[in-house]
Amino acid sequence: MSSLADKYLRGHKMPHIWCPGCGNGIITHAVLRAIDQLQWERDDIVIVSGIGCSSRAPGYLDFNTLHTTHGRALAFATGVKHGNPRLKVIVLTGDGDCAAIGGNHLIHACRRNIDITAIVYNNSIYGMTSGQFSPLTPTGSLATTAPYGNIDRAFDLCDLATAAGASFVARSTTYHANHLRDMIVHGLQNEGFSLIEAMTHCPTYFGRRNRIGGPVEMLKMQQEQAIPVQRAASMTQEQLEGKYLIGELHNQQMPEFCALYEQVIQKAGGGNQR
Amino acid sequence: MAEKRLMQGNEACVAGALAAGMDFFAGYPITPSTEIAELAAEYLPQRGGRFIQMEDEIASMGAVIGASLTGRKAMTATSGPGFSLKQENIGYAAITEVPCVIVNVQRAGPSTGIPTAPAQGDVMQARWGTHGDHPSITLSPSSVEETFGLTLRAFNLAEKYRTPVILLLDEIVGHMREAVILPAEGTVEVIDRVKPVCSPAEYRPYDAAMGETAPMPDFGSGYPYHVTGLTHDREGFTTSKPAEVDFIIRRLHSKIEMHLADILQWEEIATEDADILLVAYGATARSAKAALKMARKQGVKVGLFRPLTIWPFPEAALTQVAKGKQVIVPEMNLGQIALEVERIIKAEVSGVNQVDGEPLNPAKILQAIMVGSEVSR
Amino acid sequence: MNNHEIRLSGSGGQGIITAGIILAEAALLDGRNALQSQSYGPEARGGASKAEVIISDEEIDYPKVSAPGILLALTQEAFNNYVQGVTAEGVILVDESITANPSANQHIFRLPILETAQARLRPVVANIIALGAMAKLTGCVSLDALEKAVLARVPRGTEDLNKRALATGVELAENQQKYN
Numbered sequence: 001m002s003s004l005a006d007k008y009l010r011g012h013k014m015p016h017i018w019c020p021g022c023g024n025g026i027i028t029h030a031v032l033r034a035i036d037q038l039q040w041e042r043d044d045i046v047i048v049s050g051i052g053c054s055s056r057a058p059g060y061l062d063f064n065t066l067h068t069t070h071g072r073a074l075a076f077a078t079g080v081k082h083g084n085p086r087l088k089v090i091v092l093t094g095d096g097d098c099a100a101i102g103g104n105h106l107i108h109a110c111r112r113n114i115d116i117t118a119i120v121y122n123n124s125i126y127g128m129t130s131g132q133f134s135p136l137t138p139t140g141s142l143a144t145t146a147p148y149g150n151i152d153r154a155f156d157l158c159d160l161a162t163a164a165g166a167s168f169v170a171r172s173t174t175y176h177a178n179h180l181r182d183m184i185v186h187g188l189q190n191e192g193f194s195l196i197e198a199m200t201h202c203p204t205y206f207g208r209r210n211r212i213g214g215p216v217e218m219l220k221m222q223q224e225q226a227i228p229v230q231r232a233a234s235m236t237q238e239q240l241e242g243k244y245l246i247g248e249l250h251n252q253q254m255p256e257f258c259a260l261y262e263q264v265i266q267k268a269g270g271g272n273q274r
Numbered sequence: 275m276a277e278k279r280l281m282q283g284n285e286a287c288v289a290g291a292l293a294a295g296m297d298f299f300a301g302y303p304i305t306p307s308t309e310i311a312e313l314a315a316e317y318l319p320q321r322g323g324r325f326i327q328m329e330d331e332i333a334s335m336g337a338v339i340g341a342s343l344t345g346r347k348a349m350t351a352t353s354g355p356g357f358s359l360k361q362e363n364i365g366y367a368a369i370t371e372v373p374c375v376i377v378n379v380q381r382a383g384p385s386t387g388i389p390t391a392p393a394q395g396d397v398m399q400a401r402w403g404t405h406g407d408h409p410s411i412t413l414s415p416s417s418v419e420e421t422f423g424l425t426l427r428a429f430n431l432a433e434k435y436r437t438p439v440i441l442l443l444d445e446i447v448g449h450m451r452e453a454v455i456l457p458a459e460g461t462v463e464v465i466d467r468v469k470p471v472c473s474p475a476e477y478r479p480y481d482a483a484m485g486e487t488a489p490m491p492d493f494g495s496g497y498p499y500h501v502t503g504l505t506h507d508r509e510g511f512t513t514s515k516p517a518e519v520d521f522i523i524r525r526l527h528s529k530i531e532m533h534l535a536d537i538l539q540w541e542e543i544a545t546e547d548a549d550i551l552l553v554a555y556g557a558t559a560r561s562a563k564a565a566l567k568m569a570r571k572q573g574v575k576v577g578l579f580r581p582l583t584i585w586p587f588p589e590a591a592l593t594q595v596a597k598g599k600q601v602i603v604p605e606m607n608l609g610q611i612a613l614e615v616e617r618i619i620k621a622e623v624s625g626v627n628q629v630d631g632e633p634l635n636p637a638k639i640l641q642a643i644m645v646g647s648e649v650s651r
Numbered sequence: 652m653n654n655h656e657i658r659l660s661g662s663g664g665q666g667i668i669t670a671g672i673i674l675a676e677a678a679l680l681d682g683r684n685a686l687q688s689q690s691y692g693p694e695a696r697g698g699a700s701k702a703e704v705i706i707s708d709e710e711i712d713y714p715k716v717s718a719p720g721i722l723l724a725l726t727q728e729a730f731n732n733y734v735q736g737v738t739a740e741g742v743i744l745v746d747e748s749i750t751a752n753p754s755a756n757q758h759i760f761r762l763p764i765l766e767t768a769q770a771r772l773r774p775v776v777a778n779i780i781a782l783g784a785m786a787k788l789t790g791c792v793s794l795d796a797l798e799k800a801v802l803a804r805v806p807r808g809t810e811d812l813n814k815r816a817l818a819t820g821v822e823l824a825e826n827q828q829k830y831n
Contacts, residue, residue, distance in 0.1 A: 010500075013511060046493050048340075059500060059511065064493040066343065067502035068336065069366050075333035079340025079348070080493060082326050083298055087344065087494045105336075108329035261324060268319035280676045280685065390691060450714050451672060451687040453679050557714065564712035636713050 008032045008042075010062045017056055021215030023174035023200030027121050028057045030177055030198070031090070034184035040088060047090045048077040050097035052128045053202075054121030057092045071101030074109045077116050085258035088188070091118040095136035096126045099155055103135070110164035110193050114257035117187040117194040120157060123202035131205035142209045157197050162250040167192030169250035173199040175222035176246060186248065192256045199226065199244070278455045283448040284309035284351075286418045286456075287377060287441065288317065290425030291349050293462050296375075297323035298346035300337035302330055302356060305389040306445045307379035310351035331356035335363035338374045342367075343501065345492030347429055351377035354396055355386060357403070364438050365404030366503045368526065371480070371487060373432035373467055375425070377441045379448040380556075382631045391631030392445035394556055394606040400440045401585045407523055409530040411537060412440040412585035415447060416559040419454040424582060430465040431537060435529055436487040442584060444606070446557035446633055470497060481508040484525055485532035530586060539582040540591055544570065548577030550646050551599040553592065553615050553623075555581050558604050558634050565604075565639035574647045584611070589618045600646050602626060604639045654707040655791045656716040659781075660733050661725030664696040666778030670723075671702025673782060673800045678706040680796035686711045699729060706791060721789050723781055724749060725764065742789050744781065760788060762823045768816070776816035779805075783820020784827075794821065 005011070009032075018024045035045065045063045049055035051070035058065035064087075068076040073091045081089045098106055098120050109116060125143060126132040133143035133150045136157060141150045161169045168190035172180035180198055187194030201207060201218035212218055229247035232240060265271055281289070287310055291299075299314035301307075315325045324341070328334040331352055338348040352360060357378045367374050380396045382388035396403075400412040411431050415421040421443065428439040470477050470489040479499045482488040491497035500510040505522060507513040530537065544566060545551065554562035559580045569576040579595050581588050596619045603612040604626035612625040626642045628634045657674065661667045671687045678685035689702045703716040722737045724730035724745045737743055737757060745751050747763040762784055768777035779801055786797045798817055805813045 043494055043496055043498050059502065062498065064498045065500045066340070066493075067500070067504065068339075069362055069503055072332060072336040072363065075328065075336030076340040078326070078328070078333070079298075079300060079337030079342075080344055081340075082300075082324050082337065083341030083344035083346045083348075084492070084494055104329050105333055108333070261319075261326075265319045265322055265324075268316075270318075270320045270322040278679065280672065280679055280687070389693070446688070446714055449689060451675055452711065452714075453684060560712045560714060567712070633713075633715050635715075635717065637717075 004029070004032050004036060008035070008062055010060055013060050016060055018053060019204045021203045022053070023123065023202070023215075024054050024057065024121055026174040026177050027054070027119065027180065027198045027200055028061070028092075030181040030184055031092070031119060032061070033181045034188055037181070037185055038188060044086070045088045045090065046077075046080050047092060048073045048080065049092045050094070050102060052094040052097045052126065053123070054092055054094040055097055071097055072105065073097065074102060074105040074116065074118065078109060078112070078114055081114055081116055082258060082261065085115070089116045090188070091116055093118060093120055095120060095122045095124060095157075096134040099135040099157055106161070107164040110161050110166040110195070112257040113165055113167050113192040113254050115191050115193070117184070117190070117196070119184060119187075120195065120197045121200050122157065122197050123200045123206060125202050125206040127202050127205050131209060141206070158195065158249045161195040165193075165254070166195050166250070167252055167254045168194035168248075170195075170248045171197040171199065171244065171246045173222040173226050173246060174201060175219045176226065179246065183248065190251070191259075192254060278453055280451050281418050281454045282309065282451045283415075283418045283421045283443060284379065285313060286422040286454060287351070287425045287443065287448070288313040289456060290422040291375065291429065292317060292321070293422070293457070293459065293464070294426045294429030295347045295464055295466070296349050296429065297321070298338070298341040298348040299323075299350065300326045300328050300334040300341065300348070301350050302328055302334050302352070304331070304353045304356045306381055306448050307351040307353050307377060310377060310379070314349070331359035332363060335360040335376070339363060339367050339370070339372050342372045342374050343493050345495070347373075347433070349375040349377065349429075351379065353379050353381045353389070354383045357396055357399060361399075361404040365406060365408055367438040368404070368408040369406075369503055369505070369522075370501050371436035371490070371526075372438070372501075373436055374438050375428045375432055375441060376438055377425070377443060379443040379445060381445050382629070388631045390445065392557060392606060392633055393629065393631070394444055394558060394610070395629075396442065397584060397607065397610040400442050407527070409437070409527045410440065410585040411435070411437060411530060411583070412442050413582060414442045414556045414584045415582065416556055416580065417447065418450065418452045419456075420582070421447060422454060422456055426462055426464075430463065433467040434465050435533065436467065436490060437530070440585075442556065444556045469495070474498070478508050479510040480506060480522065482525065482529075484528045487529050534586060537583055538586065538588045538591070540588045541578075541580040541582065542595055543578040543580065545577030545579065545595050548575045548599055550574065550576045550643055551596055551601050552576060552578045552639065552643075553581075553601060553603045553611065554578065554605070555584055555611065558606055561634045561636045562604055562639055564636035565643060568636060568640050569643045574643055576643055587614055587618065592618055596621075600649070602639070602642050602646060604634050604642070606634055654709070655705070655721060655789070656719045657704040657706070657721040657723075657791060658716050658719040658733055658736070659702045659704070659723045660729035661700055661723075662729070663691065663698045663700045665700065665725050666775065667700040667725070668702045669804065670778040670782055671704050673797070673804050674704045674792060675706075676804065677786075677792035677796040677800035678704070680799055681793050683708055684711050686714050688714050699732065701729070701733070721785065721791060723785060725777065725781065744785055744788060760784070760824070760827050762827055764820075764823070767819060767823065772812060772816050772819065776813060779813050779816035780820040780823065783817040784824040785820075787821045787824035788827070
């Protein structure tokens with residue numbers, strides 16, 4: 001860890017703002033381990049985020065980093081990638097940032113299959129603003145804006161991304177940290193839009209209010225609820241009640257946006273211009 | 275070769291952008307600006323540039339900023355409703371000092387209003403549209419040829435001062451066609467952003483004195499750095515220290531205010547002997563000029579002050595010219611620049627205002643001039 | 652030479668705006684100043700369509716036509732909407748299908764523009780026929796310049812068709828039945 005931290009963290013920006021026991025560090029660590037495993041050049045990487053707890057991550061990471069407006073990370077990232085397709089673009093976003101205010105950008109980034117890897121830190125709550133429900137908060141959960149229990153249904157973000165056209169979709173958890181790293185590696189390697197939903201825990205605003213307990217209890221809950229997609233195949237609907245799948249949920253190669261635009265440039269006769 | 279040809283305002287906007295080196299456009303269809311996106315989609319790939327139609331107005335503004343950070347000269351075009359949607363990200367470009375050009379072809383509002391009818395209702399939005407204290411450079415052309423020139427200039431100012439620049443067109447200038455003589459390619463002044471020459475270790479993205487801007491590297495060019503819409507220090511990292519916050523906000527303003535001589539442009543027509551001064555911009559300046567000619571034929575001494583740079587407003591020049599004159603401000607709104615003019619010259623001005631979706635008829639301005647000349651006699 | 656304020660009107664899809672552009676381009680080729688503007692409704696086809704062209708030897712300040720000396724109307728609705736604005740001595744050119752009540756000094760010409768396009772050429776060139784007739788009747792642009800402007804603007808492969816349309820328009824104007 002110490003060598004990874006020296007290599008990729010902006011040490012002078014520590015300590016970070018995340019609460020003790022927060023899962024965001026585990027996800028960010030998995031992202032760095034994935035980058036390190038792929039031996040990517042630091043300056044080839046642009047890390048883009050929106051607004052929220054998870055979106056503070058890029059400030060701590062020593063790459064080209066872009067902390068944008070709420071919900072718009074994928075829109076900015078699309079401009080970065082289309083502006084210079086050589087760059088490797090990673091978006092770090094949260095459940096509110098990505099699925100609520102940024103939902104439109106999400107489905108269209110999926111549809112374009114633009115070569116961006118989005119890692120969604122799903123802690124089921126708006127943590128930065130202290131505990132309002134998000135589109136990924138389970139029905140019935142308590143939140144400051146759902147004091148009688150959340151009546152909204154939650155998106156299955158992975159199904160949404162798959163339906164919208166993403167070419168690689170996976171889910172993992174902060175409990176399955178190495179598995180999470182592997183999913184991120186696969187996402188980064190995919191030439192196209194990749195979404196990795198990282199289930200994480202917010203002990204401060206979700207765990208405590210919903211009487212789940214502290215970080216340890218929340219991690220244990222992930223262990224119980226997360227079912228590897230291969231294992232799920234041999235389980236009944238009944239057995240899968242209250243569980244969610246982890247692993248590679250969708251992987252289908254499709255033409256990538258920037259590559260297609262190169263063909264547009266060729267067609268328009270601008271191939272030798274730049 | 276410079277050639278004379280009939281061109282639409284929106285088309286001249288794209289020609290000016292290309293002359294400036296625009297190589298990225300992100301947009302969303304909206305009347306009456308759509309021709310700009312259509313032509314960008316056609317011409318950009320012919321030159322190896324890149325176009326993208328985004329899912330909405332907000333996303334187009336985000337993509338433009340993202341592309342600019344990779345070194346692209348980037349533009350988006352919209353009209354009132356889209357301009358409102360883009361405001362948050364325009365503010366982001368202002369505080370992060372990312373060069374970009376936003377074209378607003380104004381139409382009648384508020385809200386959906388009359389999509390195909392002209393107005394000048396977004397003048398104050400161009401100045402104060404986004405939240406927080408921020409400077410604004412806004413240019414407003416009155417003719418098709420000037421649209422070419424001011425679009426080019428918008429890019430140059432954006433790159434030079436690391437700021438979003440707004441080109442405020444209106445439906446009349448954007449959609450009309452008239453003869454233009456465009457300069458031959460390669461004969462216009464093109465300003466490119468200054469890149470750092472120091473070592474990456476020494477580079478600090480916002481290390482600039484009052485009135486200055488720091489060099490700006492492209493993402494991926496060996497100078498990894500942090501960009502955030504949070505108020506930041508000279509290194510680009512979040513700060514809430516009052517002295518640092520105060521400095522960056524004041525520097526954002528100073529980099530514009532300390533270069534007014536470079537940024538401000540205006541035209542004075544027949545002002546020397548004038549008793550009555552018209553202050554008009556955009557398409558309305560054409561109506562004002564027509565009214566001026568009619569009034570002069572009737573022996574009424576009328577002049578015209580026409581700002582090409584609306585924000586910042588050419589205050590000193592107007593103060594000088596307006597001295598001892600009665601001032602009339604015709605606008606296709608209920609009095610926006612009129613308030614600014616009153617503030618500047620510290621005297622009451624009369625407005626000629628129209629908000630019915632029709633262009634301001636010179637006869638209406640002439641009428642105000644005649645009333646004014648009666649009063650002064 | 653005379654300055655002209657011209658209003659071209661009809662319904663969406665009749666090529667009214669294209670006609671306006673061509674007219675302005677022809678005026679430029681004649682060495683004059685020209686300005687073209689337009690207004691249109693939300694309909695891409697049908698609905699009202701209006702283009703305006705100002706031709707002048709002086710600088711053109713105000714871009715809109717307030718009192719046209721020449722009006723083209725290809726639909727009854729367009730005629731009804733715009734006939735009032737025409738100057739007292741103005742020239743009004745309408746399709747034969749339009750019921751037009753001439754006023755005192757206005758010159759109204761009813762020509763079978765749409766029918767001729769349909770029967771002898773193609774419906775899409777009605778606007779070009781109208782331009783040929785207008786140029787012949789009013790001299791607002793020279794026929795030479797108009798032909799050049801038409802050929803520069805129309806889709807490749809349709810040059811012959813458009814040339815014939817222009818000639819047809821001139822011919823209709825020559826054979827016109829002047830109403831008053």
